Amino acid sequence: MLRTNLSTRPFYNERAVQLTLATVGALVLAVTVFNAAELIRLTSSQRTLGAHAVESEREAARLRTQAAAIRAQINPKELETVANAAREANGIIDQRAFSWTELLGQFEQTLPADVRITAVQPRLDVSGSFVVAMTVQARRAEDLDAFIEALEKTGTFRNVTPLEEQTNDGGLLEAVVEGTYATSGAPRG
Numbered sequence: 001m002l003r004t005n006l007s008t009r010p011f012y013n014e015r016a017v018q019l020t021l022a023t024v025g026a027l028v029l030a031v032t033v034f035n036a037a038e039l040i041r042l043t044s045s046q047r048t049l050g051a052h053a054v055e056s057e058r059e060a061a062r063l064r065t066q067a068a069a070i071r072a073q074i075n076p077k078e079l080e081t082v083a084n085a086a087r088e089a090n091g092i093i094d095q096r097a098f099s100w101t102e103l104l105g106q107f108e109q110t111l112p113a114d115v116r117i118t119a120v121q122p123r124l125d126v127s128g129s130f131v132v133a134m135t136v137q138a139r140r141a142e143d144l145d146a147f148i149e150a151l152e153k154t155g156t157f158r159n160v161t162p163l164e165e166q167t168n169d170g171g172l173l174e175a176v177v178e179g180t181y182a183t184s185g186a187p188r189g
Contacts, residue, residue: 091124110150114139130181137172144175156182
């Protein structure tokens with residue numbers, strides 16, 4: 001094989017260079033077209049979102065004005081009357097949520113042998129908790145204390161305290177005991 005070039009002028013492979021330049025040019029043109037299309041699309045989207053934001057601001061201002069006008073029309077006395085009626089209705093609903101079965105089950109578990117309950121009166125206090133007042137008869141003060149401690153150990157009674165104590169004609173200690181009763185069906189407070 002002969003490796004010498006006998007031509008009068010050198011041979012340059014211009015096709016490969018032209019093909020490379022054409023490929024690079026086509027790639028640059030494609031990227032430019034893509035960027036221009038994205039720029040147009042994003043500009044249009046920005047205009048649309050800007051118009052939507054302005055419209056939303058106008059709507060919010062209109063609603064704020066409308067809410068202020070409605071608030072100005074509300075009679076505070078009527079509002080207080082409605083709020084009191086709602087509180088009363090919620091109190092009635094909460095009282096229906098009171099479980100006598102659960103309460104009596106607690107008494108059955110905690111009542112010592114020498115103590116008996118003669119009256120039970122639950123009521124709803126201002127904080128929305130049930131307060132249970134019990135009239136209890138016991139042979140000795142220690143039995144009454146044992147009952148109070150047993151109630152508090154259950155975790156469903158808190159702040160159990162005797163309000164008044166006296167000895168009745170039969171020689172039994174009669175006391176009114178009151179405590180906060182919290183159950184799974186306790187009212188919202």
